[in-house]
Amino acid sequence: MDQYCILGRIGEGAHGIVFKAKHIETGEIVALKKVALRRLEDGIPNQALREIKALQEIEDNQYVVQLKAVPHGAGFVLAFEFMLSDAEVVRHTQRALAQAQVKSYLQMLLKGVSFCHANNIVHRDLKPANLLISASGQLKIADFGLARVFSPDGSRLYTHQVATRWYRAPELLYGARQYDQGVDLWAVGCILGELLNGSPLFPGENDIEQLCCVLRILGTPSPQIWPEITELPDYNKISFEEQAPVPLGEVLPDASPQALDLLGQFLLYPPRQRIAASQALLHQYFFTAPLPAHPSELPIPQRPGGLAPKAHPGPSNVHDFHVDQPLEELLLNPELIRPFIPES
Template sequence: MNQYTVLGRIGEGAHGYVMKGVNKFTGTEVALKKLIIKNLDEGIPVNVMREIASLQVLNSDYIVKLLNIIPHGMGFVLVMEYLPSSLYDVLRDTDNPLNEAQIKCYMKMLLFGVKYMHENHIMHRDLKPANLLIAQDGTLKIADFGLARIYVKNEPNRQYSHQVATRWYRAPELLYGSHNYTTAVDMWAVGCIMSELYNKTPLFPGETDIEQLAIVLHTLGTPNEESWPGLAKLPDYNKITFSYSSGLSWNAIVPDIADESLDLIKNFLLYNHCKRLNAREALNHAYFFIKPLACSLTEMLKPDSIKPCEMPKFEEFDLI
């Protein structure tokens, strides 16, 4: 750690915290993710190992880069590229609302990252605006691979945990307790993120898992075996019954947007995961080929549009 100067804390997680630092020799800003191993006898937590393994495998302009791993005290530090903002911050910036071309640019970068990730057999399982970081030049990068999992397409009966994904972006098959799902859970989250870029507010903001499912069913309509083959076989399907809903009109769900934009969102938010667009298909959708086209990164940036995370001032900051 001697080569880094720690500037302050910028975030916290289940197994440690994240600090901003700078390389003393190159002047490069970095994010230092300090991971604390509370019980050495139990080994390194599985989600930590998944994050490290995923970042070591993935090498894309649209995925955050792991630069180094340094043993330190009762744990170790992940040295990662420093990205000063997130899509969550962009959505909260009401003084600088995104225009159509900017939204398309963010969606294009997100889909390039998801496409690369899925083609390398990794499900993220926690895509949300807070986990989509933005570099100083405007590049969007997928981060936080703590819930990532290797996905093997030719093993359809492989079981996974359904307790994944932040509730508001959790696919309905997960809400019904499915242990047998695909990378389509990430595409549902992409649809939620895209709608949020237009609506400026989360689409399905449930406070509990039951309320989350109730909001989804009220909004999209009550599913059946025709719209969702295999629905009745899901583990939690018979545990709770909801009132029938015919669903809201799509123009009410995501109002005042172009038909092509709405069509892309609709094809992400399908109950039948087999019919959801994958990232490659989405990138070929008409949405990206009609005006306004996705703008360049230079055109995206406005004065002060990428604002650093707020950090408390420290006279001295100890890593341990």
């Protein structure tokens, strides 16, 4: 670990703390993810091992954050390519994203998801905070701590307590233990809706409220439109007043007909009816004016501060600051590496 020099702290995630660092020999800037260990004798958390496995399966894709190294030394640390910020910055722009910008973000997201699914990887926690943006405007998928190598035969059981609540598919909310890439496709739909709307489509405060948010827009699911729902563990435990679906055009009045059509193909109750990422890339939405913006035309986040109007080549406008502590001491500081309670 003595090959890196800490430049600053980027933030906290569900499974650890992330630092900006420089490789002393090469000068390369990286993001060091320090994985929180509850007790040393417990060994490396499963989430970290799964993240490494998933990223090894899909390495060298321009739409997935690259795992650079797993340095030896204090604690357990992963070295990733450095990215400026996450896609939640789109909520804080002074003006709404242009249609061409929304298309560009979604196109890059779909290319990353399509590549993951082609390699049998289900991310299981797609959300704006896990979509990172580079200095050149490139969007990349990050945080594979909940990812799984998918079993195509559907024989494996998984926990339903995955995906951040606002982006959690209905089958997960009903307690499904057998599911597939459909959970990612639902999350993509939620992200698209958020890009179009400027705020989350389904901002539930708890799991029951989350289902209510979905039902208010999509209507009450029935065995007629979703036959598998009766087999889900929590289907008979939860009952709601019958509600009719609301046209997506009323929810998102400023969205184009093509955007609404694509959104509707993601936000479907039956998981296997949701449009695949590879098919979505061929949707008419991406081939009607305005066309997707070039990454150089997208807002680029800066740390600290707001947004630059355009991407630009060269070094990022990030304020580097040096921490006058040896890396070994910094990473082992019990006040700094404290247990982190993940968001629901």
